[in-house]
Amino acid sequence: MLLAAVSLMLAGCFLSPGKFTSELALTGGDRFTFTYDGEIFFLGLSKLAQMGAAAEETFTPESCLSDEAFEPRECTSEELAAQREAWEEGAAERAAERKKQAEQMAALMGGINPEDPKAADELTKLLLRHKGWEQVEHLGDGLFRVRYRISGTLAHDFMFPVIEGFPATNPFVQTFVRKNGQVRINAPGFAVQGPDSMMGGMMGGMGALAGMGAMSGASGSDGEAMAAGMPKLEGTFTIRTTGTMPIRANNTDDGPTATTTGQVLTWPVSSRTSQIPTALIDLGS
Template structure:
């Protein structure tokens, strides 16, 4: 069982490693309105950060299942064969040029991602500001006859959604926003834990019955509807979650 779970984690993480980045929220305001008639509107306005994962796959790619870090280090050790001065060293100027070239290549890739995302339904605007930062204005409306996730774009390797709406039975849905909480691991040992930079609010508004929710402040009434607002910080550990009961299909 654990072997299967590990393989699944590797399959999910593989596109992220290949593109060399993981997309996470920065400063944002996000809202979700769900009607008991199954209508919904989701919005996200704010920053999207591309976290560089380059090199992390190299450090783990050669390790077989069951190997330890010490085993890998011992296998790579060539103290008996390589002596100081045998390998040519890059000059500071060469290193700076190499760094600049890598940054230019990454910026070009991320600008292209911005161009492609702007063509997707729901994206009112997508701007790449440089330094691995986008500014996004996204809003979409529909009917919950199927599950919904955001973001999801295979070409840009956005395969780890920040929010998911899952239909459960004939009259129940679960809303969960793992992207708005600190993630200890992404893809298991492929990427390890990373510092969250998410900062903002996620607000759920509904006229449906709230079966459960995990906001310690509970819900409030506004305009005849129930409103739950989660304040998200870089140290938030619990993903915003709510279960609602809608009109049966």
Template sequence: MERGAFPRVMRGIVAACGALALSACFLTPGKFESELLLTSGGVFAFSYEGEITTMGLNQLAQMGATQPFEASCADDGMEPRDCTAEEVEQQRAEWEAEQGEDAREREQFIKMFGGMDPSDPEIAEKLVATLRKMRGWEAVSYRGEGIYDVRYRTEGVLTHSFLFPVLEDMPGMTHFVSVTPRSDGSIRVQAPGFGGEQAGMGQGLPMMMAMGAMQDGDKDAAQIVLPDGQFTIRTDGQILTNNTDEGPVVEGDMKVLRWTVDESSKTAPTALIAL
């Protein structure tokens, strides 16, 4: 890999989605099943089971690794030759400047990602430990290649908005699902992580980093995991609006909305329900 790879890739990412958006699209869904139950009185239960992926964090860790200095020179025919002392000193000065730029870029990245250093070889285990400490995460394990197998369940009363996922020290991240109670008793459900522009941005980042890794000859880093699952809402309330393809179906005492989520999902699942 050539020197200065970390800042080059980081600038490309920042140009694509903006610095503030980097932390927003840190987590994306893989294969999953997710369900939201809404019943009278604002009682809710939410579950998410399946994969959560980090947007190329392992690839960034590899790109951020410090490269040792090595002078390289060639003659007019592009044949390798010994460098002169002057050429060595010039290349060393350029290398040191790039290392300083690497350090500044890495520091900015760490701040945006809640203190997570992509060059830390234990970052996956630290993320697992962080999630396990938080209520609702019944199972979290790291499979490798940036993929985490999780089971999350929670329930309660909607006295305030519910967001999933929430990660400590990363308030700006995009949530897969948001559930917001209104003063008129209705509940607004949106799932920006399951479709639409925000989900597309999150999907595009690992794609872009995989392409950069391929240019550097790292074929293993080109593996990409895109959303593939189903989001379901069950409710005994009145469905005021929704953007499913088929509309609600009745199952027993419940009205059911279902969205199929994949890489072609252009619109985030949305519903307004009166309880």
């Protein structure tokens, strides 16, 4: 299970939204304001990523099979002793592998060791050090409550979140500025089921992490307990324009809504969301 968690982090799937509201306001010319208010889940700081290491420190005998029908049977004391001896002999190798995996996760988290009891505090300080992060609170088990707000110009591409020392491979929202004065806005972090979503192509979305219970042989209450460690994806993503900014394309259900100052696009987001919210907007002159 720890290996599965590390593999997800190496693939760039190490953080995800929980409950949130987010808005990108295009305020005229190439000006914008982006906000994200809600939860962010860091896989590397969760119990899910640490369960494998804890399990490896407990000897669990394997089933023995009968010679005739190859059906499970009770192991003899000699067989149990042989299994324990083999498990103890592999202790050094398991410790080395855990150290390697911890180093891999630390490299993906700006040098923060996820096994350090103060790791959450270090990450909180790291985020608050940077512009835009107005509030960061660790709720426990890798889940943070944050408030982020930043304003700027679309003279270049933009992505959220960007964290110092973290790979820039896990975006919730991206903007791509084109030479013709248009901006493409994608929100890959706000979809979990579709093949084009941030994680859908690899594991069917963040919700599939709960399936690691089955991968490790856990079932019933064990699998449910592991699934309980994952945040519920639930929120709203809004794009708000000011003035006359033609919306060239979007994949909302109802299209843009006119306001007294411009237009609004709104996407409700949940664990059933199958399409990445996307829009193409002409910024105008």
